[in-house]
Amino acid sequence: MATSAQEQQQEQQRVDQVVAQVKQRAQQTDDLLAKAHRETDVIQKNYGDNNSVNTFEVDDRIETNAELQQQKQMVERAVESEAILNRQVGVLKDLGNSPYFGRIDIQDTPDDAPERLYIGTASFVDNDQNFLVYDWRAPISSVYYNGTLGKVAYQTPAGKQTTELTKKRQFQIDHGEIKNMFDTNETVGDEILQSVLGQQNDAYMQNIVATIQKEQNDIIRDTYSDLLVVQGVAGSGKTSAILQRIAFLLYHSRASLEADQMVLFSPNRLFSHYISEVLPSLGERNMRQVTLAEFLSARFQGLTVESLFERYEQDRQQTTAAPALRAFQESADFMTQVTAYCQQLPADQLRFTNIMFNGEIFFHKASIAKIAADLPKAMQPADRFLAIKNTLIKRLKHRISDEAQSDWVNEIIDQLSDEAYHDLLGKKRRGDFQSLDNEVFYIGKQIITKRLRQVYDAIYNGYFLDTYEQYNDFLAQVKRPQNIDPTAWQTRMQAFRTGIEYHRIALIDCAPLLLLRDILTGSGQNRRMQYIFVDEMQDYSLAQLLYIKHAFPLAKFTLLGDSEQALFKGIERPQQLLERLRDAFAVRRANLITLNKSYRSTKQITNFAKALLPDGDQIQAFTREGDLPKVMIRYGHEAALNGLLSEVNHQLESTHTVAVLTKDLAESRAVYQFLKHHTVATLMADSDRTMPLGVIVMPIYLAKGLEFDAVIAYDVSATNYADEADTGILYTIASRAMHHLTLLSIGDASPLITHLDPTLFTIDHRVRV
Numbered sequence: 001m002a003t004s005a006q007e008q009q010q011e012q013q014r015v016d017q018v019v020a021q022v023k024q025r026a027q028q029t030d031d032l033l034a035k036a037h038r039e040t041d042v043i044q045k046n047y048g049d050n051n052s053v054n055t056f057e058v059d060d061r062i063e064t065n066a067e068l069q070q071q072k073q074m075v076e077r078a079v080e081s082e083a084i085l086n087r088q089v090g091v092l093k094d095l096g097n098s099p100y101f102g103r104i105d106i107q108d109t110p111d112d113a114p115e116r117l118y119i120g121t122a123s124f125v126d127n128d129q130n131f132l133v134y135d136w137r138a139p140i141s142s143v144y145y146n147g148t149l150g151k152v153a154y155q156t157p158a159g160k161q162t163t164e165l166t167k168k169r170q171f172q173i174d175h176g177e178i179k180n181m182f183d184t185n186e187t188v189g190d191e192i193l194q195s196v197l198g199q200q201n202d203a204y205m206q207n208i209v210a211t212i213q214k215e216q217n218d219i220i221r222d223t224y225s226d227l228l229v230v231q232g233v234a235g236s237g238k239t240s241a242i243l244q245r246i247a248f249l250l251y252h253s254r255a256s257l258e259a260d261q262m263v264l265f266s267p268n269r270l271f272s273h274y275i276s277e278v279l280p281s282l283g284e285r286n287m288r289q290v291t292l293a294e295f296l297s298a299r300f301q302g303l304t305v306e307s308l309f310e311r312y313e314q315d316r317q318q319t320t321a322a323p324a325l326r327a328f329q330e331s332a333d334f335m336t337q338v339t340a341y342c343q344q345l346p347a348d349q350l351r352f353t354n355i356m357f358n359g360e361i362f363f364h365k366a367s368i369a370k371i372a373a374d375l376p377k378a379m380q381p382a383d384r385f386l387a388i389k390n391t392l393i394k395r396l397k398h399r400i401s402d403e404a405q406s407d408w409v410n411e412i413i414d415q416l417s418d419e420a421y422h423d424l425l426g427k428k429r430r431g432d433f434q435s436l437d438n439e440v441f442y443i444g445k446q447i448i449t450k451r452l453r454q455v456y457d458a459i460y461n462g463y464f465l466d467t468y469e470q471y472n473d474f475l476a477q478v479k480r481p482q483n484i485d486p487t488a489w490q491t492r493m494q495a496f497r498t499g500i501e502y503h504r505i506a507l508i509d510c511a512p513l514l515l516l517r518d519i520l521t522g523s524g525q526n527r528r529m530q531y532i533f534v535d536e537m538q539d540y541s542l543a544q545l546l547y548i549k550h551a552f553p554l555a556k557f558t559l560l561g562d563s564e565q566a567l568f569k570g571i572e573r574p575q576q577l578l579e580r581l582r583d584a585f586a587v588r589r590a591n592l593i594t595l596n597k598s599y600r601s602t603k604q605i606t607n608f609a610k611a612l613l614p615d616g617d618q619i620q621a622f623t624r625e626g627d628l629p630k631v632m633i634r635y636g637h638e639a640a641l642n643g644l645l646s647e648v649n650h651q652l653e654s655t656h657t658v659a660v661l662t663k664d665l666a667e668s669r670a671v672y673q674f675l676k677h678h679t680v681a682t683l684m685a686d687s688d689r690t691m692p693l694g695v696i697v698m699p700i701y702l703a704k705g706l707e708f709d710a711v712i713a714y715d716v717s718a719t720n721y722a723d724e725a726d727t728g729i730l731y732t733i734a735s736r737a738m739h740h741l742t743l744l745s746i747g748d749a750s751p752l753i754t755h756l757d758p759t760l761f762t763i764d765h766r767v768r769v
């Protein structure tokens with residue numbers, strides 16, 4: 001509802017007053033920052049000077065070390081306080097530009113005076129401690145997002161409160177000026193959202209705090225669930241919701257939660273870059289981000305881990321992929337079998353390997369097996385492993401003591417320089433020993449310990465267990481479902497062994513193998529992480545999700561995805577998915593939220609994309625108008641590529657980035673080879689972290705989670721998209737477009753498109769000549 005000119009004038013006056021105060025505070029903070037910066041410089045310079053003191057004399061060095069530690073801590077503290085001030089300056093700068101976006105008028109009881117609260121990206125308190133702006137995450141601010149006028153409730157640390165909401169007003173303020181102002185009874189009215197969505201560009205994702213929708217708000221403010229599952233259609237704000245949720249949780253649990261105790265599993269590195277500005281724009285530090293490939297590679301050092309994309313490419317070439325086999329290995333049952341196998345594995349079936357030193361056996365696997373066999377049978381696997389480790393370390397120490405007195409060691413000691421001798425003494429002083437023999441013995445042990453460091457590390461890291469052989473044993477005894485025949489299973493096992501020989505591991509083996517290794521060795525779990533977020537969860541197998549759960553046992557999980565965008569597997573109903581996950585995760589407090597409204601694309605693009613899906617009816621388009629998607633049909637490759645070029649040029653007239661999305665890498669390469677001779681084009685790779693301007697070409701799996709002003713889907717022909725199996729891919733491509741969507745077909749278009757209602761798109765058809 002529009003507001004009167006007089007009201008707007010009054011509101012503008014208030015904006016002016018607040019902005020003036022914010023600017024004054026910004027100036028003070030700037031001064032503080034400059035002062036802090038000078039201090040950091042002095043401390044750092046001091047540290048540098050001390051760091052280069054003469055450390056020739058050993059005693060000096062010890063003192064210098066302690067002093068340096070202290071100096072280092074001072075530097076760290078100074079840098080940290082400077083960083084805090086820096087963040088404050090950033091926040092105040094943003095508030096100076098746009099101090100708030102919402103206002104709510106509330107009245108707790110008829111006898112109370114009505115209150116007028118303004119809501120912005122951060123709180124601002126004047127010198128008399130009056131809140132001129134409330135942080136969007138404050139308990140009372142939830143009323144802005146959740147409530148329609150009338151009686152409303154909100155959660156506070158002290159429990160549920162109620163109040164009467166008498167007015168809800170939205171603002172768009174830029175450079176301290178109100179551009180738009182509406183009163184609304186809706187959650188957050190469409191007018192402002194229209195305007196925000198119309199302006200979006202695609203270089204970085206923006207924060208959405210001014211226009212969070214009710215269901216999104218439920219995701220953001222859920223502090224109750226151990227497992228929160230979000231099924232949201234393409235462009236419904238799942239990723240946005242995660243990021244604002246992280247900002248909310250950081251605010252909510254300020255004292256007990258740090259940004260680095262949250263991990264977001266993101267679909268690719270480009271995506272990580274794309275979302276990297278959202279949290280800083282809210283004055284928060286970014287959480288950790290990792291792709292599944294990075295997470296697994298870090299845990300399989302020395303092996304090349306197959307990536308999801310490699311597997312996708314491979315699957316597309318092999319028509320003989322064995323879905324039953326995959327379904328089995330990716331299931332919760334498979335992981336349960338791993339756990340059961342490890343729990344009951346008798347000591348004599350543990351697969352040990354020799355510990356080597358300089359090409360010779362240092363500890364023989366038979367002697368390690370003997371240690372294991374002598375331990376009590378009822379020991380838990382991890383305890384047993386620890387006991388073996390401790391025994392080996394004890395034996396290593398014996399060997400070190402024995403060796404320390406040998407002649408060759410004594411000869412080395414005789415030839416040591418004074419400095420080398422002092423180095424080996426470390427913190428000990430000469431007078432600390434009862435006799436010279438004792439001192440020499442000590443030095444001898446130090447020499448051997450250094451030499452045998454590699455053996456110690458091998459024991460410490462548990463390398464004496466051959467986890468690959470063990471996993472192979474597990475595979476050999478696993479209970480398979482009826483539909484997997486023994487030959488297929490033998491071939492699969494052989495593929496695993498050959499992979500290991502060549503230092504490669506297939507994605508399908510990663511989660512179960514890691515679980516097996518972690519259980520048997522009692523390692524691999526991180527108890528510091530409090531929240532794990534998995535975006536695009538439809539591309540994860542249940543086995544992978546369960547392993548991630550195992551790796552972060554104390555974390556709460558938020559899993560977000562869209563089963564319609566599954567590039568790798570079939571579609572699953574949300575409720576069914578939740579039940580499956582709840583059972584597998586064994587959590588008490590699970591919650592499912594579904595998002596059906598799509599904000600990314602124009603109404604025309606969303607309507608086209610949803611029509612591709614057999615059950616797309618539930619998807620609602622946001623009312624933002626644009627052109628109908630265009631299907632370009634060209635016969636022959638040359639005509640198609642020329643058509644592509646003219647379309648690219650046409651789109652570039654009105655936008656900075658045009659994405660040409662293909663089904664796989666081979667197509668992307670071919671398109672790029674052509675385009676690069678005619679325009680500024682970039683072929684995106686798995687390793688890319690930033691997105692250039694101009695034309696970018698990439699296979700769809702690299703564009704997961706991203707969005708572009710203009711998208712051209714390359715070759716949507718009947719040959720390339722023959723049947724329903726490709727629906728998810730086509731839908732994902734179409735739903736990346738915000739404003740313009742073109743679908744180029746070489747030859748007749750796919751039946752997935754020709755079966756659609758013809759009013760949903762236009763056709764540009766050049767007939768065969």
Ligand SMILES: Nc1ncnc2c1ncn2[C@@H]1O[C@H](COP(=O)(O)OP(=O)(O)OP(=O)(O)O)[C@@H](O)[C@H]1O
Binds near residue numbers: 213232233704
């Ligand atoms: N409440 C909102 N206010 C403003 N913009 C919004 C809102 N919700 C979503 N958007 C915008 O819609 C677009 C899609 O959001 P987002 O990428 O979070 O969706 P998604 O569900 O993760 O999509 P996908 O599954 O297709 O990758 C983004 O540009 C986002 O900024």
